[in-house]
Amino acid sequence: MNMNKIALVYNENSKSSSSIEEIKKLYTYCDVEDADVIMVAGGDGELLHNIHRYMHLNIPFYGVNLGSLGFLMNPLDIKNILQNIQESTASTLNPLLMQAEDVDGQIHKALAINEVSIFRKTNQAAKFRIEVNGVERMSELVADGALVATPAGSSAYNLSAGGHILPLESNMLCLTPYMLIQTT
Template sequence: MPKQLAFVASDAPIAQQARTALTQQYGGVAVEDADIIVALGGDGFMLQTLHNTQNLPAPVYGMNRGTVGFLMNSYSSQGLRDRLDRAEEEVINPLHMAATCVEGQQHNALAINEVSLLRAGPQAAKLRIHVDGKMRMEELVCDGALLSTPAGSTAYNYSAHGPIVPIGSDVLALTAVAAFRPRRWRGALLPKSARVTFEVTNPDKRPVNADADGVSVKNVATVDVWSAPEIAHRILFDPGHGLEERLIREQFA
């Protein structure tokens, strides 16, 4: 029996057109009834789809109808069922963010790529960093800092000069954004089990915002970040074009 497919698309006209054409060609069911969810859009829409369907058993196969498409496969309306039959699965775990604001409210969110902190005013942020309850850096003066998963290491992390991390490695990348002091500090590689706490040391004078895959929290005082292995996102890629290959290829681009 053919696998039941659900097609979801971003708001971009090119993605909506692709969804209409593919649904007419292959049929379509609701995401709750699907064996495979086909996401049409860019990387941002793929992240949104993974978050929205994380409690469903179906894996997600993306086709690029956006810009970069690092998490997507190339688009073609032909031979889709054959591509799905041959697709290889990658499993990634998100990060959990618990951000406490200066006023005391706590906000929780999940991040597939990274949790980032960025200054919200004209002055550099001042952060204190703890790992597993032990203070590791008394003061980082910077525009911000982020903790990235291997899957997200080629995104904002790489733009901030952080390392590309192999997809199969059980590590997280801690990267500074425009560090002023210590001037040459580029960050650290931490075990996946690590719990990182960012403390904003002068939030009234130097406000900082936190972000987890587009969920933004303003004026934070502390941000705790740790891996969520209990949540497994299943992504399908065409053979030879999975995340491991893409991460290696990116380093030689």
């Protein structure tokens, strides 16, 4: 695959500005719309932000870790970035299409790379009915909230909330309740 035209994206307010400046000096980059690959310098959050921003372009992403955890990122190897991109193995992330109906019957839709989370709005616990592809999986989950994590998001907020890490290439979702009261 031809990956010679690289776009570099990063957070302008990054604490890793010295690493970003090094990366910028070593290579010539193009605009995102003209790229063969979009290189994201930062952490998992920066990668996910840019996937949401540019996924409509259908251009692959290559993440370079300048953050702390970097579960979705590649290690920083400034001198071998081009070679590492050429030799990289692609992973496909499938966004989660969330559709929720509120108590007023209003439908809310969103795409999620990491997770979808829903919290109660009143002092009472929230009641959820869980359906996957139109099939009821749980008639009632009573909790302060819940999140559904994709494999890409399972190591982030989901893990902090007590959920499980899913293999990145798996076709699974992780349902993690917040302050669970009961299920049926």
